[in-house]
Amino acid sequence: MTNLALTAFVLAFFIAGMSRPFLLVLAYAYIDIVSPQKIGWGPLGSLSISLVAFVLAVVMWAAREDKSGMRLSSRQGLMLALLVYCGLTTLGADFPVEAAAKWDWVWKALIFAIFLPLTLRTRLRIEALTLIMVLGVAVITIDGALKTLAGGGGYGELKLLVNDNTGLYEGSIISTVSICTIPLAFWLATYGTVFRPGWMVRLFAIGVSFSAILMPVGTQARTGLICVAVLGLLKLRSTRRRATYLVLIGLGAAIAMPLLPASFTERMSTIQDHKADQSASTRVAVWQWTIEFAKTHPFGGGFDAFRQDTVSYDKVITATDGNSTAVRTEHVLEHGRAYHSSYFEMLGEQGYPGLGLWLLLHILGVVQMERIRRRYKTDPPDGMAWISPLADALQQAQIVYLVGGSFVGIAFQPFCYMLVGLQCGLAAYVGRLDEAAMEAQRQARLLRRPPAPAAAPAIAVRHPSTAGPLLGDGTPR
Numbered sequence: 491m492t493n494l495a496l497t498a499f500v501l502a503f504f505i506a507g508m509s510r511p512f513l514l515v516l517a518y519a520y521i522d523i524v525s526p527q528k529i530g531w532g533p534l535g536s537l538s539i540s541l542v543a544f545v546l547a548v549v550m551w552a553a554r555e556d557k558s559g560m561r562l563s564s565r566q567g568l569m570l571a572l573l574v575y576c577g578l579t580t581l582g583a584d585f586p587v588e589a590a591a592k593w594d595w596v597w598k599a600l601i602f603a604i605f606l607p608l609t610l611r612t613r614l615r616i617e618a619l620t621l622i623m624v625l626g627v628a629v630i631t632i633d634g635a636l637k638t639l640a641g642g643g644g645y646g647e648l649k650l651l652v653n654d655n656t657g658l659y660e661g662s663i664i665s666t667v668s669i670c671t672i673p674l675a676f677w678l679a680t681y682g683t684v685f686r687p688g689w690m691v692r693l694f695a696i697g698v699s700f701s702a703i704l705m706p707v708g709t710q711a712r713t714g715l716i717c718v719a720v721l722g723l724l725k726l727r728s729t730r731r732r733a734t735y736l737v738l739i740g741l742g743a744a745i746a747m748p749l750l751p752a753s754f755t756e757r758m759s760t761i762q763d764h765k766a767d768q769s770a771s772t773r774v775a776v777w778q779w780t781i782e783f784a785k786t787h788p789f790g791g792g793f794d795a796f797r798q799d800t801v802s803y804d805k806v807i808t809a810t811d812g813n814s815t816a817v818r819t820e821h822v823l824e825h826g827r828a829y830h831s832s833y834f835e836m837l838g839e840q841g842y843p844g845l846g847l848w849l850l851l852h853i854l855g856v857v858q859m860e861r862i863r864r865r866y867k868t869d870p871p872d873g874m875a876w877i878s879p880l881a882d883a884l885q886q887a888q889i890v891y892l893v894g895g896s897f898v899g900i901a902f903q904p905f906c907y908m909l910v911g912l913q914c915g916l917a918a919y920v921g922r923l924d925e926a927a928m929e930a931q932r933q934a935r936l937l938r939r940p941p942a943p944a945a946a947p948a949i950a951v952r953h954p955s956t957a958g959p960l961l962g963d964g965t966p967r
Contacts, residue, residue, distance in 0.1 A: 492529065493529075496526045496529060499526075500517070500521070500526060500539060503516070503517035503520070503543075504517060504542075504543070504546065507546060507547070507550065508550070511547070511550035511551050511553075511554050511555055512551075512555075512609055512615055512618075514543060514546045514547035514550055514551075515547045515551075515606070515609050515619070516618060516619065516622045517543045517546075517547070518540065518543040518544050518547050518602065519619060519622050519623060519626065519908060520622055520626050521539055521540045521543050522540060522599075522602075522904045522905075522908075523622075523623065523626030523627060523658060523904075523905060523908075524626050524629050524630070524651075525652070525654075525657065525658075525659075526539075527539050527540070528651075528652045528654055528659075529651055529652055540598070541598070544598060544601075544602065547605075547609075548605065551605075551608070551609060555609065556611065557608075559922065559925070560608055562604075563607065563914050563917065563918060564854070565851060565854055565855065565858075565910065565913075565914050565917075566604050566607060566914055568847055568850060568851045568854070569600050569603055569604050569851065569907075569910070570600075570604055571847055572600065572844065572847045572848065572851065573597060573600040573601065573604070575840065575843060575844055575847065576593065576596060576597075576600075576793075576840060576844065577593070577597070579789065579790050579791075579792045579793075579839070579840055579841070579844070580593045580792055580793060582792060583791065583792025583793055583794075583795070584791040584792055584795050584797075584798060585791075585792065585793075585794050585795065585797050585798075586792075588793065588794040588797065589792045589793035589794055591793075592793035592794060592902075593793060595904070596793070596902045598904075599902055599903075599904040599907045600902075600907060602904070602907070602908070602911070603907035603908065603910050603911040603914075604911075605911075606619075606908065606911030606912070606914070606915060607911055607914035607915040607917075607918050609915075610911075610912070610915030610916075610918065610919065611919070611922075612919075613683075613876070613919070614683065614684075615915075616880070616912065616915055616916060616919065617678070617682060617683060617684060618684065619908070619912055619915075620674055620677070620678060620880075620912065621678055621682070621684055621685075623671065623674065623905070623908060623909075623912075624671045624674050624675050624678060624698065627658070627664075627667055627668055627671045627702075627905070628671070628675075628698045628701065628702075629651070630650055630651060630658055630659070630664060630668075631664065631668045631698070631701040631702050631704070631705055632697075632698070632701045633650055633651050634648055634650050634664070634701070634704070634705055634708050634709075635700070635701035635704040635705070635708065637649065637650075637708065638704050638705075638707055638708030639704070648661065648708040648709050650664070657903075657904075658903075658905065661709030661710070661711045662709070662711040662713045662714070662894075662897070662898040663898055663900055663903065664705055664709065665705045665706045665709050665711040665713055665714025665717065665894075666711075666713055666714060666717050666890070666891060666894030666895070666898060666900065667891075667900075667903070667905050667906075668701075668702035668703075668705045668714075669702055669703070669705075669706075669714060669717040669718055669721055669890050669894070670717075670887040670888075670890050670891050670894075670905075670909070671698070671702060671887070672698075672699045672702050672703075672721060673721070673724075673725070673882070673883035673884075673886040673887055674883050674884075674887060675695045675698045675699055675702075676695055676699070676883070677876075677879055677880055677883040678691075678695065679691050679692045679694070679695035680692075680879065681875070681876035681879060681880070703718060706718060711898075712897070713894050713897040713898050714894075716893060716894065716897070717890050717893060717894045720889065720890055720893045721886060721890050724886045724889060724890070725886070728879075728882050728886075772801065772824060772827050772830070773830040773831065773897070775801035775802065775824075775827075776796065776799060776801055776827050776828070776829055776830065776834070777829070777831060777834050778801075779799045779800075779801050780796075780799075780829060780834045780837055780838040781834075781837075783795070783799070783838055784837050784838065784841060784842065787841065788841050788842050789840075789841035789842075789843060790837070790838060790839050790840040790841030790844055791838060791839065792839060793839050794839070795838050795839050796826065796827065796828050796829055796838060797826045798826070799825070799826060799827060800823070800824075800825050801823075801824050801825075801827060802823045802824075828899055829899050830897060830898060830899060831895070831896055831897060831898070831899060832848075832892075832895030832896070832898070832899055832900050832901035833845065833895065833896065833901075835899040835901045836848045836849075836901050848901060851910065852888060852892055852910075855884075855885075855888055855910060855913050856885055856888060856889065856892075858913065858917055859881040859882070859884050859885035859888070859913060859916075860881075860885060862877060862878065862881040862916065862917065862920055863878050863881040863882045863885065864878075865878070865920075866878035866881070874923075877916070877920065880916060881916060884909065884912060884913050884916065887909055888909060888910075888913070891906050891909065
């Protein structure tokens with residue numbers, strides 16, 4: 491039944507998109523986030539429905555969508571440059587087969603993010619994409635939250651919709667991305683038009699946010715706990731009643747701490763001392779290796795260049811027996827360990843140029859959203875009160891992603907590029923509002939301009955014949 495329901499849902503998306511092309515854009519976003527082809531076992535699993543949705547969305551947009559005033563922004567240009575650069579490094583990658591496998595989905599994520607702002611021409615479309623992104627992630631987190639509450643969590647043990655430790659179904663990645671969606675969920679509950687704000691919508695947003703917060707508990711991913719703390723600090727700026735907010739946060743933490751499983755608190759305690767945890771020690775060693783690798787490979791080694799690394803480190807092991815504690819050091823040698831950081835992922839795979847393009851892309855996004863947030867924060871025009879809160883939510887989501895990306899390799903995660911595309915779409919929408927306002931002011935000035943005085947009637951003057959021909963008249967009198 492699950493397979494039939496998913497197949498019918500995807501087919502309905504495709505059929506509806508034939509008359510409403512933007513629905514195909516939403517279909518691609520849904521497929522890329524939820525991956526129904528992994529859940530289903532029939533036609534969904536045998537067809538590349540993600541590629542089908544991508545091609546249909548682009549073709550139908552080219553054939554039927556309005557393209558007036560279309561232009562690429564500077565951030566879309568940066569993504570295009572990053573796409574070309576990654577293609578070149580893939581051609582000369584140290585591991586051609588593995589690099590080609592990663593390139594197979596990276597190029598689609600970048601192309602879609604470049605294409606996405608061209609389709610986000612209205613508020614409804616911006617909201618619809620935000621809604622699909624939040625609900626798509628919620629499909630995964632709600633399932634994970636229910637299993638966590640039922641006692642099915644644990645590091646590497648929480649089984650989500652599918653038993654696939656890749657993409658959004660990997661523990662650290664879903665822990666980071668789920669926290670990114672919390673500010674977007676509350677924006678939808680406050681300013682949404684597809685589902686009108688009300689107690690039921692707000693209650694659902696609270697439930698989605700609660701399920702997102704449970705992801706770090708269920709997966710026991712330390713990255714998720716850091717993301718929760720960062721989002722809490724960011725929310726402090728946009729909260730009006732800060733004292734109440736801090737009290738509620740304190741009470742919530744005090745109530746939650748005794749209820750958390752012992753395995754979770756033990757794992758979170760290793761944040762303070764990475765030498766006591768093999769996973770954390772490996773990350774630091776791989777980061778040091780990547781820095782040395784970039785010195786001799788400034789343009790990177792292509793996708794999956796980490797496969798050639800060899801790292802060694804000393805792990806501190808503490809054993810307590812009664813009142814005595816014994817501390818010993820164990821030397822560990824490992825090969826081919828992943829970067830576990832988006833920043834070192836970019837440095838090792840794409841070198842300094844790729845890392846520079848990637849950082850510039852995201853830094854400009856944070857700055858761009860801050861400008862829009864401030865501009866529409868005070869006395870926004872009629873009907874534009876939603877713009878500043880959305881810019882704030884998108885900025886918070888991106889900062890959480892950038893912090894979480896310090897500890898997990900999500901530099902090319904498709905969801906994050908959808909977030910970038912959504913930011914570019916909002917900026918383009920604001921730009922069109924500015925152009926419309928400037929045109930309205932120009933028309934108003936033309937209407938207020940006094941009419942030009944009537945020209946004096948021409949008077950014919952007869953010159954004496956000795957004066958020669960008149961200026962411009964070649965016939966002598």
